[in-house]
Amino acid sequence: MSNFEELVAFAEELIYGKSGNYLSDLQRTILFTTLKGSRKTYEQIAKECGYSPKYVKQDIAPKLWQLFSQILEQKITKSNVKAILEHQMRHQPPMVESPDPVTLSPVSSAAPKIYEKxxxxxVDDQPENLKLLSDLLEEQGYEVQQAINGVVALQAIAIACPDVILLDINMPELDGYTVCQKLKANPPTQDIPVIFISAFDQAWDKVKAFSVGGSDYITKPFKTVEVLARVENQLKVRRLQLQLQEKNRQLQQALHKLEKITGTTP
Incomplete structure (x- = not known):
């Protein structure tokens, strides 16, 4: 493990000790890039990760430094975070042992985080469509990321899995069908609900969308009420899936402990 990875792991331990939570994958990327001394701007990080520059620069990054300022009880900025974390790591042991090792793998093995909304x-190659949908969903309190094509979308999902994907079908390079197929073929992303949004209104288009793994289909021009209703429905399904996965994980842990105690397989 490099010194930068050790600093990130130490930072996660500090945050876990205070709040019981880890950094998001995007926050971890910003922190790791900063600790490496990279001259990348927030705009460049956003572009590489498939996020809106405004979202990274005005929301995620400021909240990250504010979080560290609260945890360390001093003003933390992009320019001083490395020196302060190094000082803390030399003079302060970890506050609590992390239950799971922190990794910098492309897709986190942890369960996707569910935000309040x-x-x-x-994912759409038309900027006006991205803006329209983004404004609509953000007004309702959803956290929104944008990808201008299928390639950028896959890169963004590899860094942080969303709860729901709104996916256009007709895009250059990778169309929506292909993007969905790639997601469903990858275990860490196969359960993310995909709602296709397309001007195609033929029965065959909808059949194909569902056959490649789509969870729902909205025809353009879409109605605001319909978009919000279908998004919320898929979020409810996703939350139930994650709750079931967590219950199964807890059950497997209990069975494993029982096996160790009794020396037999239940």
Whole structure:
């Protein structure tokens, strides 16, 4: 593990000790890039990760430094975070042992985080459509990321899995069908609900969308009420899936402990 990875892991331990939570994957990327001394701007990080520059620069990054300022009880900025974390790591042991090792893998093995309203990824090659949907969902309290094509969408999802994806079908390079197929073929992303949004209104288009793994289908021009209703429905389904997965994980842990105690397989 490099010194930068050790600093990130130490930072996660500090945050976990205070709040019981980890950094999001996007926050971790910003922190790791900063600790490496990279000259990348927030706009460049946003572009590489498939997020809106405004979202990274005005929301995620300021909240990250504010969080560290609260945890360390001093003003933390992009320019001083490395020196302060190094000082803390030399003079302060970890506050609590992390239950799971922190990794910098492309897709986190942890269960996707559920925000208060939901984290939505919009994928469309038309900027006006992205703006329209983004404004609509953000007004309702959803956290929204944007991707201008299928390639950027897959890169963004590899960094942080959204709760729901609104996916256009007719895009260059990778169309929506292909993007969905790739997501469903990858275990860490196969359960993310995909809602197709398309001007195609033929029965065959909808059949194909569902056959490649789509969860729902909205025809353009869409209605505001319909979009919000279908997004909320898929979020409810996703939350139930995650709750079931967590219950199964807890059950497996209990069975494993029982096996160790009794020396037999239940």
């Amino acid at each position: 939901g984290n939505i990824l919009l």
